[in-house]
Amino acid sequence: MTPEDRFPGPEHPDSGPRHQPDLDVLPYGTYYEPEPATGYPGTPYEAETYSGYGGARYLEQHWPADGQDHTVHAPENAPLFSHQDHPGSHQDHPGYEPALPDQQSPAHQDHAHQAPGRDDPPTIELGPPLPDPSAPSYPYPAPGPGEPPGPLYVVGDVHGYLEELRAELRHQGLIDAEGHWSAGRSRIWFLGDFTDRGPDGIGVIDLVMQLAAEAAAAGGYCRALMGNHELLFLGAARYGDEPVQSTAGTASFLAAWRLNGGQQHDLDRLEGHHISWLSRLPAIALEDGHLLLHSDTTAYLEYGESIPDVNDAVHSLLADEGVDEWWDCFRRFTKRFAFRGDAGPTAVHELLDTYGGTRIVHGHSPIPYLTGAVHADDGQPPHIPGPYVYADDLAVAMDGGVTMEGRLLVARLPVS
Numbered sequence: 001m002t003p004e005d006r007f008p009g010p011e012h013p014d015s016g017p018r019h020q021p022d023l024d025v026l027p028y029g030t031y032y033e034p035e036p037a038t039g040y041p042g043t044p045y046e047a048e049t050y051s052g053y054g055g056a057r058y059l060e061q062h063w064p065a066d067g068q069d070h071t072v073h074a075p076e077n078a079p080l081f082s083h084q085d086h087p088g089s090h091q092d093h094p095g096y097e098p099a100l101p102d103q104q105s106p107a108h109q110d111h112a113h114q115a116p117g118r119d120d121p122p123t124i125e126l127g128p129p130l131p132d133p134s135a136p137s138y139p140y141p142a143p144g145p146g147e148p149p150g151p152l153y154v155v156g157d158v159h160g161y162l163e164e165l166r167a168e169l170r171h172q173g174l175i176d177a178e179g180h181w182s183a184g185r186s187r188i189w190f191l192g193d194f195t196d197r198g199p200d201g202i203g204v205i206d207l208v209m210q211l212a213a214e215a216a217a218a219g220g221y222c223r224a225l226m227g228n229h230e231l232l233f234l235g236a237a238r239y240g241d242e243p244v245q246s247t248a249g250t251a252s253f254l255a256a257w258r259l260n261g262g263q264q265h266d267l268d269r270l271e272g273h274h275i276s277w278l279s280r281l282p283a284i285a286l287e288d289g290h291l292l293l294h295s296d297t298t299a300y301l302e303y304g305e306s307i308p309d310v311n312d313a314v315h316s317l318l319a320d321e322g323v324d325e326w327w328d329c330f331r332r333f334t335k336r337f338a339f340r341g342d343a344g345p346t347a348v349h350e351l352l353d354t355y356g357g358t359r360i361v362h363g364h365s366p367i368p369y370l371t372g373a374v375h376a377d378d379g380q381p382p383h384i385p386g387p388y389v390y391a392d393d394l395a396v397a398m399d400g401g402v403t404m405e406g407r408l409l410v411a412r413l414p415v416s
Contacts, residue, residue: 023369024228024334025259150185150220152288156387156398156409157191157227157363160198160263162207164402168410179207181214181222188215189287191363192227192294197261197403201233202269209277226281226314227294227363231330232257234278234318237270244327253327261403279318282311283333284355290413291357295364296339296397298347299332300355307355336365344391352394359394361413366401374404381405387415 153174158165169175176182190208195201208224215222235253243252254262284300284307285292293300304310317325338347339360348360368374368382370390384407388397396415400407 023336023366025256150183150187152290152413153186153188154290154292154361154398154411154413155188155190156400157193157366157402158198158204158408159193159229159261159403160195160201160204160266161402161408162198162200162203164408165204165207168408172410172412174410175211179210181211181218181220183215183218183220185219186215187220187287188222189285189292190222190224191292191361191398192225192281193229193363193399194224194227195233195266196229196257196263199263201263201266202274205274205278209273223285224281225285225292225294226278226283228330228333229260230278230281231326231333232260233262233266233270234275235323235326235330236262237267237275239323239326242323244323246327246331253323253330256330280315282307283314284310286355286357288413289358290396291352291355291360293351293360293362295333295336296360296362296395297333297335297364298338298350299335300351302332305354310355337370339391339395340370345394348391348394359396359414360391361396361398363397363399365397366399366404366406367397368401368404368406370397374401384409387411389415 153172155165155168166175166179170177174181174183174186174188188211194204194208198204208222211222212224232253236257239253241252241254283294283303286307300310303313314329317329338344339362351360352358366374367384367388370388373382373384382401382404384400387409389395390397396413398409398411400409402408
């Protein structure tokens, strides 16, 4: 069976022109140019699971399965971040101050706590709530005790290509024709980079948040990692044109975001609930022996020696640190190609030995750059039959290069 047979791609509408360059660019022209690629020839998977911080946890609190909207909306002019005002930081967007991970939304505080001097209301046995007739129904029961989890899927970099994402999820049977979760107890991890370069980054975020709530109701889950473009997008919203100390010279998040395909209409539509959700995404996770990362870099080791340590460090940085620390985190997670070449397996083992797992699955670096297909002389778009397994079978690349006429990849793990 050929790779094309294993990962046939659906026909999907063209959602707009692809924006070059595809690799991330730091201000003043510094970017990561790949060296000539070399050829790379599974390992058994452990039943170990550690998901760390799941994006679905926020959705389960704010978008319960009863179909009702329990979000809390702040005044129209409330700032996006609880940070001092910064020049050019787009403070005019509607939103609210995001809570830290250990805080609850006011909608979920204990309503039994009454003001002094007020009588408690009488307690009445109301019985089960009436179902919401407008809410979708799910025929999938919750897993029973000892029942194994559903199949595991990963989604590569989306970069705003909403129609391509819908087509691939539909092709895999994960959503129905109306765009709702149809995968029962299946598990999905998005590997980050929802926005920039493509036509509808906010639409992508909204879809993933919706699927997280629907999957939880069906006994599965839909979760996501934080990519370097999430750091960049949030940084552009929070810090705007405030200068940062870049190794390439003084720059700003807003300048870097625009240089890397930032779409103004995404920034204009960014709201407080998007920011709160994105800010809580984990940087790293472990599922079924797969170490899930966004970037093919060893920079994660600089943030901790365990998965919780790394995720806590990144979340603390986003909540408390300043613009230069945030920029440094973005810069580190923009590095790439650590798993390629003769030293690649060693770099993979360094991460696996620290965080666990038997194989790394990542996005970030487009497969055409990893394989050298981007340099084809015939001018044709790169042919991406499916995920790219390399580094002595220890790494799986999932960025199919959708921004460069490649393909948006959705795959069930394990792949071989």
